[in-house]
Amino acid sequence: MKQLVILAGGKGTRLKDRLGDLPKPMIPIAGKPLLQHQIELAGAHGFGEVLLFVHHRADLIQEHFGQGSRFALPIRYITEKEPLGTAGAVLAGFDQLADRFVVMYGDTMMNVDLTRLWSAHEQSGADATLFLHPNNHPLDSDLVETNAEGWVTTFHNRPHAAGQFFRNLVNAGLYVIEKCALEPWSHDRKLMDFGKDLFPALLNRNAKLFGYNSPEFIKDIGTPDRYDWVCAQYEAGIVQRSSLATPQRVVFLDRDGTLVKEVSAQGLHRIEDLELLPGVSAAVHELNQTGLRAVMITNQPVVAKGFCTEEELQQIHNKLETLLGREHAFLDRIYYCPHHPEKGFPGERPELKIECKCRKPEPGMVLEAQRDLNIDLANSWFIGDTTTDVQTARNAGVKSILVRTGHGGADRKHDVAPDFVFESLPEAVQFIAARSTETSGE
CATH class of the missing domain: 3.90.550.10 (Spore Coat Polysaccharide Biosynthesis Protein SpsA; Chain A)
Incomplete structure (x- = not known):
């Protein structure tokens, strides 16, 4: 019993x-x-x-x-x-x-x-x-x-x-x-x-x-x-939709160039270099308020290349969460891939130098999130600044938005077009939130 x-x-x-x-x-x-x-x-x-x-x-x-x-x-x-x-x-x-x-x-x-x-x-x-x-x-x-x-x-x-x-x-x-x-x-x-x-x-x-x-x-x-x-959240239907017994609508977020500023060619591997892009906290807060899950999906080859450890990366993400929290915003979950397929970096970690199913544009991290959070992929979104993010969205079966911050799609690694393009994360989130409200009838 x-x-x-x-x-x-x-x-x-x-x-x-x-x-x-x-x-x-x-x-x-x-x-x-x-x-x-x-x-x-x-x-x-x-x-x-x-x-x-x-x-x-x-x-x-x-x-x-x-x-x-x-x-x-x-x-x-x-x-x-x-x-x-x-x-x-x-x-x-x-x-x-x-x-x-x-x-x-x-x-x-x-x-x-x-x-x-x-x-x-x-x-x-x-x-x-x-x-x-x-x-x-x-x-x-x-x-x-x-x-x-x-x-x-x-x-x-x-x-x-x-x-x-x-x-x-x-x-x-x-x-x-x-x-x-x-x-x-x-x-x-x-x-x-x-x-x-x-x-x-x-x-x-x-x-x-x-x-x-x-x-x-x-x-x-x-x-x-x-x-x-x-009471307001209940009246809006957000409480009723929040149980993981109900499929969840998610906005997947790339990290570098979407949430935080791009740094050196080596990638962000020092905590002091982390800086949020303008308007990011308010945008994530808006997702939180509308009941959409905010899930970060990021490749972090800095671990495989030996530029930082998993513990140091965790501290970087702790700082990210703290900065968001100061503005009453939060990420529902963070997923990262530590792998990198190319070898030859001084200090690299051979056990992480592998072909994997989690490194974007492979959909592994999105699918892991789906298992964890019962995600309705058909009604979810992926926002990023590279064609790799757009290809990840397509591989996972979610709608894609390219933002003009960071690389702004100039990486051209994949011959793929996004579903929508906006200047920044705040504009993309406003668009999604408006569509979400129309869909839910709130």
Whole structure:
């Protein structure tokens, strides 16, 4: 049986003008309580029980949901006598937990493919799986670092020191947890937070924490501005389309010459040389706001040629994400090819000097993204500054846009014409966003 644990004890002090005397999880979105959206989502994904941790005005929650009969989903309640934090509350109900369970925060609106999340956790063999995503304010968010296989290695809690560049990967407050992993704390009755206390403690015990990176919609409604934004996103249909159970529309973005300035003939391999092109942050932000996925696809032969390591390239991309984040923009995913077929460079890495299926114009990175994100290729786009990008789009079956920044198509490596041409990324994105709005009927 799949069990869902929801932490529904919040008062919603900052939302008092909207809530009145209602508990925070009962705030209405599209005519029904936020908590009801969560419970119905669980029912749609085959969960067998909901365990609600309640505190403020628990009577109103119990009156509305009862024992769950009208949702065909049994609901049980645990009343918190005093606030113990997110992890502390769950540990206080340790005896009521299933062997494996999902934790949701009662102030987050979401549309997540919970079946896919549950399966990823099972396949990973993790002690806990954390739902991670990029957001539009990483500089004041708690960030998570994972290795190439997706295992959590470090937590970077805010505030972040100036001059540090981290990946835009945020703990969204949705977890799958093995009960046995919590056994060492099963008798604790103290204030404890999942992100700041329990998960770092699990890492210190060499527990396996898996980072499930997904662009699906999940947003807390803890302030009036956030609440209004979530309501607007729901009204626009963006929340409903965000689950990876629904095919996603994506705008694939080349990096050099499209997002960032071209540098030397050797390629960008020093972090200090990275500079965004004018208007790029605003353009990516516009994609984020319209619900289109922004996915970067880039050849990076600087790794194969020995000009920089994978770790140094990651730092370059961390800086890119930080610069975008300063302007409330984010990339949903980054894919790069480290290979290069031509040999003869001093310091090159022979193991990466190969013919591969990921180097553009081969469609390998696009197809990998399609598998990861359930992409509707026929309704997706590729924006780049070279004929290689245009050929990649054609090979992958997506529409192409050539921009006049960077090479502006002057590379002439492929005899192929783009579907559209614009001066820059902002113009291309405005065109796509307008077409997307017409198509979706928003």
